[in-house]
Amino acid sequence: MARAPWVKTSGGEAGSRRRQRGRIRIEDVAELAGVSAITVSRVLRTPAIVAEDTRRRVDEAVDRLGYVPNLAAGTLASLKSRLVAVVVPTLRSSVYADTIQGLSDELSTAGYHLMVGYSGYSAELELSVFRAFMGRQPEAVVLTGVEHSPALRRLLRKRKLPTVEIWDLADDPIDIAVGFDNFAAGACVADHLAKAGVRHPAVLGSDPAREARAAKRLAGFTARCQARGLRAPVVEPLIDGMSPEEAESGFRRLVARAPDIDGLFCLNDALAIAAIMEARRLSIDVPGRMRIVGFGDFDLAAHVAPRLTTVRVPGHEMGRRAARRLLDRAEGRKRGQRVEDLSFELVQRESA
Amino acid sequence: MARAPWVKTSGGEAGSRRRQRGRIRIEDVAELAGVSAITVSRVLRTPAIVAEDTRRRVDEAVDRLGYVPNLAAGTLASLKSRLVAVVVPTLRSSVYADTIQGLSDELSTAGYHLMVGYSGYSAELELSVFRAFMGRQPEAVVLTGVEHSPALRRLLRKRKLPTVEIWDLADDPIDIAVGFDNFAAGACVADHLAKAGVRHPAVLGSDPAREARAAKRLAGFTARCQARGLRAPVVEPLIDGMSPEEAESGFRRLVARAPDIDGLFCLNDALAIAAIMEARRLSIDVPGRMRIVGFGDFDLAAHVAPRLTTVRVPGHEMGRRAARRLLDRAEGRKRGQRVEDLSFELVQRESA
DNA sequence: TTGTAGGCGTTATCAG
DNA sequence: CTGATAACGCCTACAA
Numbered sequence: 001m002a003r004a005p006w007v008k009t010s011g012g013e014a015g016s017r018r019r020q021r022g023r024i025r026i027e028d029v030a031e032l033a034g035v036s037a038i039t040v041s042r043v044l045r046t047p048a049i050v051a052e053d054t055r056r057r058v059d060e061a062v063d064r065l066g067y068v069p070n071l072a073a074g075t076l077a078s079l080k081s082r083l084v085a086v087v088v089p090t091l092r093s094s095v096y097a098d099t100i101q102g103l104s105d106e107l108s109t110a111g112y113h114l115m116v117g118y119s120g121y122s123a124e125l126e127l128s129v130f131r132a133f134m135g136r137q138p139e140a141v142v143l144t145g146v147e148h149s150p151a152l153r154r155l156l157r158k159r160k161l162p163t164v165e166i167w168d169l170a171d172d173p174i175d176i177a178v179g180f181d182n183f184a185a186g187a188c189v190a191d192h193l194a195k196a197g198v199r200h201p202a203v204l205g206s207d208p209a210r211e212a213r214a215a216k217r218l219a220g221f222t223a224r225c226q227a228r229g230l231r232a233p234v235v236e237p238l239i240d241g242m243s244p245e246e247a248e249s250g251f252r253r254l255v256a257r258a259p260d261i262d263g264l265f266c267l268n269d270a271l272a273i274a275a276i277m278e279a280r281r282l283s284i285d286v287p288g289r290m291r292i293v294g295f296g297d298f299d300l301a302a303h304v305a306p307r308l309t310t311v312r313v314p315g316h317e318m319g320r321r322a323a324r325r326l327l328d329r330a331e332g333r334k335r336g337q338r339v340e341d342l343s344f345e346l347v348q349r350e351s352a
Numbered sequence: 353m354a355r356a357p358w359v360k361t362s363g364g365e366a367g368s369r370r371r372q373r374g375r376i377r378i379e380d381v382a383e384l385a386g387v388s389a390i391t392v393s394r395v396l397r398t399p400a401i402v403a404e405d406t407r408r409r410v411d412e413a414v415d416r417l418g419y420v421p422n423l424a425a426g427t428l429a430s431l432k433s434r435l436v437a438v439v440v441p442t443l444r445s446s447v448y449a450d451t452i453q454g455l456s457d458e459l460s461t462a463g464y465h466l467m468v469g470y471s472g473y474s475a476e477l478e479l480s481v482f483r484a485f486m487g488r489q490p491e492a493v494v495l496t497g498v499e500h501s502p503a504l505r506r507l508l509r510k511r512k513l514p515t516v517e518i519w520d521l522a523d524d525p526i527d528i529a530v531g532f533d534n535f536a537a538g539a540c541v542a543d544h545l546a547k548a549g550v551r552h553p554a555v556l557g558s559d560p561a562r563e564a565r566a567a568k569r570l571a572g573f574t575a576r577c578q579a580r581g582l583r584a585p586v587v588e589p590l591i592d593g594m595s596p597e598e599a600e601s602g603f604r605r606l607v608a609r610a611p612d613i614d615g616l617f618c619l620n621d622a623l624a625i626a627a628i629m630e631a632r633r634l635s636i637d638v639p640g641r642m643r644i645v646g647f648g649d650f651d652l653a654a655h656v657a658p659r660l661t662t663v664r665v666p667g668h669e670m671g672r673r674a675a676r677r678l679l680d681r682a683e684g685r686k687r688g689q690r691v692e693d694l695s696f697e698l699v700q701r702e703s704a
Numbered sequence: 705t706t707g708t709a710g711g712c713g714t715t716a717t718c719a720g
Numbered sequence: 721c722t723g724a725t726a727a728c729g730c731c732t733a734c735a736a
Contacts, residue, residue: 019713022511027714036723036724037713039723051722070489072424072425072433073714075424077716078715092449097444101442104470113485137422137424244651245651274655299594299597300596300625378731387707389707390706390708421729426731428711428731429729429730430730
C-alpha cells in the first residue's frame with residue numbers, strides 16, 4: 001500500500017492529512033448504507049423523494065455512525081446558510097430577550113439558527129456587528145428600530161437581504177417592519193393620566209438622542225398632553241435609560257424641580273419601579289399624590305406595591321411575527337404588507 | 353465567445369450558473385489587485401507577512417469591491433469555524449444575559465462569534481439544541497451548570513471539544529469549569545441571618561429537581577441552619593423559579609404555614625423583590641418582623657424599599673473568564689486548573 | 705515574499 | 721428513484 005497519504009480514500013483508511021481525524025462524512029454513511037452520497041443527502045433533507053427501503057438503510061447508517069452534516073460545506077454548496085442575523089440594542093433588557101426567544105422558537109423549528117449581536121444603542125456599532133456577521137452568509141436580518149447607519153441601509157438593499165425591522169414602525173422600511181406605534185403608546189399614557197385628573201405631568205427616561213423609540217414615546221406623550229391642555233411635561237432625561245440607579249436620583253431631581261407634579265410617565269418599567277420605590281422613601285403617596293405609569297410590563301410590574309400601571313408591548317409576538325414573515329419569504333411567498341403594526345395595551349393597575 | 357456557461361471564468365464575466373450573481377470572491381479581489389488569491393487571504397489574516405506595497409494594493413481592492421470573505425468556505429477549508437456554541441437555561445433572566453455579554457465582549461475581539469441557544473432548564477433540550485449546533489462545527493462549547501445528559505458528556509469528551517461549564521463548580525468537569533460555589537453561597541446567607549438573630553428561617557425558590565444550582569444554594573443554606581441550631585427551614589418550592597407571580601402566592605402560603613418565620617432566603621432577587629412587596633401588603637415589617645435575603649443582585653435590588661440584601665455573583669466576569677480560558681486553549685496554551693472558583697459576595701443593605 | 709495545486713464536505717445539475 | 725460529476729470559495733501544503 002505505498003500510496004501517497006493524500007490520495008483520497010473512501011472511508012475508514014488513514015485518509016488525507018488534512019481531514020480531521022475521526023470526523024464522519026456523508027461519504028462514510030453512504031458507504032455503510034450501500035448508496036451514494038447524494039442519496040444520503042436526500043434522505044436527510046427531502047426524505048419523501050427517497051424509496052422507503054433505501055431511506056431506512058440510510059437512517060440506520062446515520063444513527064450508527066452518529067453522523068452530523070457539516071453545515072459549512074452545505075452552506076457553500078447550496079448558497080443557503082440557514083442562519084438569521086439579529087442585532088438588538090442590548091441583551092440585558094428582558095424585553096429584547098423575549099423577542100429573541102420568539103424569533104428562535106419560530107425559526108428553530110424551521111431549521112434556522114440565530115446569530116445574535118448587540119449594538120449598545122449605537123448605529124455605528126450596529127453596522128460593525130452586522131459586517132462581522134455578513135461573512136457567515138445570513139439569509140435574513142433582523143434589526144431593532146428604524147434608525148440605522150446609511151451604509152447599512154445601502155448594504156442591505158443592494159444585497160436584497162430579507163430584512164425585518166422590529167420594535168418600531170417605519171415610514172420607509174428597508175424591507176419589512178414589524179412593530180408597534182411608540183408615539184401612539186406615549187399618547188395613550190397621556191390620555192390615561194389626563195382622564196385620571198393629572199394636570200402637571202412629568203417624564204423620566206432615557207436620553208432621547210440615544211434611544212429613538214423612547215424618544216417617540218416621549219413625543220407622543222408630550223403632544224397629547226398639549227392637546228389636552230395639561231401643563232407641558234417636565235422631562236428628566238437619563239443617560240442610561242435602563243438604570244434604576246439613575247431613576248432614583250432622577251426622580252428626586254424631578255420632585256425638587258417641580259413639587260407639584262401629579263403624574264409621571266417612566267419610559268420603561270425598571271425606571272417606574274425605581275420611581276415608585278423612591279416615592280415611598282420620600283413619603284409621596286402613589287397614586288394619591290402622584291400617579292405613575294411605566295412602559296413594557298416587566299414581570300415585576302404586576303407585583304410591586306402599589307402594582308404598576310403600564311403599557312404591555314408584544315415582545316415575544318414581535319419575534320414570532322418577524323420570523324414568520326422571514327420564513328414566508330424564504331419559501332418564496334411574496335412580501336405582503338411592508339409595515340405590520342402590532343398592538344400595545346395599557347394595563348391599568350394601582351399606580352395610576 | 354461560444355463558451356459553455358458553466359466554464360469557470362475569472363471574475364466579471366457571466367460565470368457558472370451556480371455562482372450567486374454579484375457575489376464577490378477572493379479571486380475577484382486578487383485580480384483587481386494583480387496578485388493571487390492566496391495573497392489576498394494572507395493580507396486579511398496575517399498582514400504582517402505580506403509586503404507593505406502588496407498589502408496596500410490588496411486593501412484598496414477589498415475596499416473598492418466591498419469584499420466580505422465567505423466564512424463557510426473558510427471554515428470548510430481550514431477546519432476552523434471561529435464559532436462558539438453557548439447554551440443557557442433561558443435568555444429571559446438578566447443573569448445569563450450578563451454572562452453572554454461577557455463572553456461576547458471577549459470573544460468578538462478575537463474574531464469569534466457566538467451561537468446562543470437555551471435549554472429551558474432541561475438536559476434533554478440542552479442536548480437537542482447542542483446537536484443542532486454541532487453541524488456548524490463550533491470550536492468550543494459553553495454550557496450552564498454541571499448537570500448534563502450523559503450522551504452530551506460522552507459526545508463532548510469524544511470530540512475533545514474545549515468545553516466550559518459555567519455558573520457552578522464541578523467535581524469532575526467535562527473539561528473546564530468556571531463558576532462559584534452555590535452551596536457556600538447558601539451557607540453564607542444562613543450565617544448572615546443567624547447572626548442577625550433569625551431563629552425560624554424559610555426558603556422561597558425554584559423546584560430543586562428542576563434547577564440544580566438553586567438546589568445547591570438551598571442545601572448549603574439548610575446545612576448551615578442546622579449547624580447553627582436554627583429550626584429547620586420551611587421550604588416553599590415554586591414551579592417557575594423566576595416568577596414573581598408564584599413568589600407572591602408562595603410567600604402567602606409560607607406565612608400561613610408558619611406565621612413565626614423571621615428570616616427568608618429567596619433563591620433569586622426577582623422572587624425576593626416580589627416577597628418584599630407582598631410583605632408590605634400583608635403589613636409584615638421587613639426587616640423588623642422578617643428579614644429577607646435575595647440572590648443575584650439584580651439591578652433593582654438596591655432600589656426597592658427596603659433595599660434588598662442579597663448575594664452578588666460574578667455574571668459578567670464568568671463570561672469573560674470562560675472566554676479567556678477558551679482563547680488560551682485555542683492558542684495552544686495548556687489547560688491550566690480545571691475548576692476556577694470565582695467569588696460571590698453578600699451585599700448587606702436594608703432588608704436583612 | 706508570493707504562487708500553484710488540490711482538497712475541505714456538501715449539494716445542484718443532468719443523465720439514467 | 722438513484723447516481724456521476726462538478727462546482728461552492730477558501731486555505732493548507734509545498735514549491736519557487
